[in-house]
Amino acid sequence: MPVGATIPEFITVHLGLPASNAQNVTVSFIDYIKNVASSEIYPTWPESALRANIYAQISFALNKIYTEFYRARGYNFDITNTTQYDQAFVPGRNIFGDINRIVDDIFDSYLRREGFLEPLAARFCNGTTVTCEGLSQWGSVSLANQGYLPYQIIQYYYGDDVNIITDVPVETSLESYPGYPISTGDRGPNVRRIQNSLNLVSKNYPLIPKVVPDAIFGESTEEAVKTFQRIFNLTPDGVVGRATWYKLVSLVVGINRLNELNSMGNTLFGLSLEYPDAITEGDTGEKVSIMQLMLNILAEYYNQIPFVPNSGSFDQQTLNGVIAFQKQFGLPQNGIVDDRTWEAMYNAVKGIYIATDNGQNEAPVQILPYPGMLLSAGTRGDSVQALQEYLNGISLVYTEISPVTPTGNFGRNTRTAVLTFQGLFGLPETGVVDRETWERIEEVFIEIREGAQPRFGQFPGYELKEGQEDSVRGIEVNTDNLTGRPVYSLQHMLRYINAEKPLPGIPDGIFGGQTTDRVKEFQAENDLNATGTVNSQTFSAIRDAYNKKTDELKQPEGAYPHGVVYDQPETEQDILYVAQVMLNKLADTFANISRPNINGEYDAKMQKSISDFQKQFNLPQNGFDKNTWDQLTRIYNEIKA
Numbered sequence: 001m002p003v004g005a006t007i008p009e010f011i012t013v014h015l016g017l018p019a020s021n022a023q024n025v026t027v028s029f030i031d032y033i034k035n036v037a038s039s040e041i042y043p044t045w046p047e048s049a050l051r052a053n054i055y056a057q058i059s060f061a062l063n064k065i066y067t068e069f070y071r072a073r074g075y076n077f078d079i080t081n082t083t084q085y086d087q088a089f090v091p092g093r094n095i096f097g098d099i100n101r102i103v104d105d106i107f108d109s110y111l112r113r114e115g116f117l118e119p120l121a122a123r124f125c126n127g128t129t130v131t132c133e134g135l136s137q138w139g140s141v142s143l144a145n146q147g148y149l150p151y152q153i154i155q156y157y158y159g160d161d162v163n164i165i166t167d168v169p170v171e172t173s174l175e176s177y178p179g180y181p182i183s184t185g186d187r188g189p190n191v192r193r194i195q196n197s198l199n200l201v202s203k204n205y206p207l208i209p210k211v212v213p214d215a216i217f218g219e220s221t222e223e224a225v226k227t228f229q230r231i232f233n234l235t236p237d238g239v240v241g242r243a244t245w246y247k248l249v250s251l252v253v254g255i256n257r258l259n260e261l262n263s264m265g266n267t268l269f270g271l272s273l274e275y276p277d278a279i280t281e282g283d284t285g286e287k288v289s290i291m292q293l294m295l296n297i298l299a300e301y302y303n304q305i306p307f308v309p310n311s312g313s314f315d316q317q318t319l320n321g322v323i324a325f326q327k328q329f330g331l332p333q334n335g336i337v338d339d340r341t342w343e344a345m346y347n348a349v350k351g352i353y354i355a356t357d358n359g360q361n362e363a364p365v366q367i368l369p370y371p372g373m374l375l376s377a378g379t380r381g382d383s384v385q386a387l388q389e390y391l392n393g394i395s396l397v398y399t400e401i402s403p404v405t406p407t408g409n410f411g412r413n414t415r416t417a418v419l420t421f422q423g424l425f426g427l428p429e430t431g432v433v434d435r436e437t438w439e440r441i442e443e444v445f446i447e448i449r450e451g452a453q454p455r456f457g458q459f460p461g462y463e464l465k466e467g468q469e470d471s472v473r474g475i476e477v478n479t480d481n482l483t484g485r486p487v488y489s490l491q492h493m494l495r496y497i498n499a500e501k502p503l504p505g506i507p508d509g510i511f512g513g514q515t516t517d518r519v520k521e522f523q524a525e526n527d528l529n530a531t532g533t534v535n536s537q538t539f540s541a542i543r544d545a546y547n548k549k550t551d552e553l554k555q556p557e558g559a560y561p562h563g564v565v566y567d568q569p570e571t572e573q574d575i576l577y578v579a580q581v582m583l584n585k586l587a588d589t590f591a592n593i594s595r596p597n598i599n600g601e602y603d604a605k606m607q608k609s610i611s612d613f614q615k616q617f618n619l620p621q622n623g624f625d626k627n628t629w630d631q632l633t634r635i636y637n638e639i640k641a
Contacts, residue, residue, distance in 0.1 A: 013026075013077065074243075201248065280314065329373075376415075581598060583613065
């Protein structure tokens with residue numbers, strides 16, 4: 001549960017596989033990096049390549065230390081020396097002169113992705129005999145020979161949102177456990193860390209009660225700790241000793257491990273679920289690496305699933321992990337990752353991802369992954385109790401659903417509530433909770449629980465209708481600041497869906513006549529009851545149309561009016577609105593391009609964003625003209641493709 005990355009004075013290296021009875025050696029961190037660099041790369045390479053590789057090696061090691069990857073599992077070391085799991089370390093080897101000099105210069109630096117605290121889990125490989133979604137060591141040589149600087153090489157492989165953090169302080173000890181048990185009556189930052197970690201874990205384990213992170217270890221915290229301990233087969237004494245502390249750390253690591261998908265240039269929701277062939281023992285490549293990563297995420301939450309090396313090679317350890325997963329989720333235990341096994345694995349990880357919002361969302365959303373089996377009359381257990389809690393939350397808004405007592409027993413009342421929900425949301429009325437019903441219940445539950453502060457594109461949990469307005473208006477509008485502003489969100493999506501049709505002055509956060517008319521028009525076009533009121537069904541349809549439009553939209557060059565140059569503040573024009581949407585998308589990729597307001601006006605922020613775009617692509621800074629439009633649409637379409 002570290003709260004910020006620092007450089008350790010020393011690092012303990014295990015000279016073998018994690019579970020092997022091998023020697024541990026403790027060396028200074030700077031000597032460790034010099035050894036790894038001298039073992040992994042060649043001193044004759046261009047300096048830019050050497051520095052880029054060493055930055056990645058430092059960041060990789062610090063990620064293991066920051067997340068307490070091994071210590072959270074009960075090991076007494078920080079990292080191994082096997083490349084199957086970590087990076088090469090050869091005790092007593094010679095250190096090359098140039099590497100010695102470079103490491104002395106940059107050992108207190110690491111890589112970090114924007115929006116995250118932890119050092120980047122920077123994957124790398126030689127790029128010849130072994131390839132991976134990360135830095136290619138020989139590829140970095142080629143880039144350096146082309147004149148790339150170290151940070152340009154880093155961003156080439158890891159993305160534009162990865163930065164080099166420098167001048168990081170050095171600390172003697174980075175072990176998070178305070179060295180003594182924490183219990184009722186204790187106060188301070190360690191108690192707050194425990195409370196925050198419990199709240200994060202409770203999103204996947206709703207039986208753990210939420211606690212106020214007030215840094216005071218009171219009765220509510222003790223009860224939450226006891227529940228946590230019972231779930232994870234620890235002594236339920238309400239005292240946070242080393243074992244309980246590091247189990248909490250381990251689960252937080254599991255959440256952080258989802259970020260490794262970003263290190264690979266992927267996101268969880270961007271992965272394809274459809275593979276032409278099953279994955280079996282002996283296979284290698286990206287599919288295997290992603291599968292291993294998902295197994296390791298699940299291993300943090302299911303003690304029965306072992307950790308496997310994230311090597312990209314389907315070896316015996318991976319086979320054992322797959323069989324354990326199949327057993328845990330009631331699948332045929334054949335060790336083959338077919339479509340059914342892959343989908344079950346993916347959805348289980350997706351449940352964790354949604355519940356924790358990648359570890360960044362502190363909203364009290366509680367969610368469990370689909371349990372992998374049908375829930376029906378007579379079923380008992382924690383999954384049934386979670387289902388009952390979801391249905392009770394939904395019943396507060398959808399009063400047609402009768403509340404049920406969360407006993408963990410799927411009885412008559414639970415079946416009736418499920419049937420009612422299925423009827424309301426157009427699902428087969430079976431009274432049985434399959435994957436489709438489970439995920440739809442979770443979706444609606446989350447929308448309602450987060451209704452007080454709905455995010456962009458999230459139904460607020462109540463109908464939107466004429467006369468309503470957001471509590472805060474007159475703000476600079478983009479999709480990053482629409483939390484708690486459902487009318488703005490609705491108007492933004494409606495306008496983007498039909499950007500060719502003028503909607504003057506909108507979005508403004510006021511549900512007026514224009515908004516009502518546009519809603520009715522959308523409802524009529526999509527076979528919905530044209531009431532002008534936005535219920536959950538209409539909102540979901542608008543959101544789906546918006547997502548489809550943003551995924552598929554190609555901006556035509558000819559849309560820009562000939563002979564027009566915007567170089568002074570102007571009244572609203574829909575062509576400006578479309579340009580603002582595109583610039584906001586480009587701002588996700590190019591850090592030097594600022595975000596304009598999405599208001600259809602050529603205001604100061606729009607002028608700044610256009611100027612930034614022109615500087616980025618070496619265009620004349622003479623206002624927003626057709627040439628700038630053509631370049632903007634071309635680059636936007638390339639990114640969308």
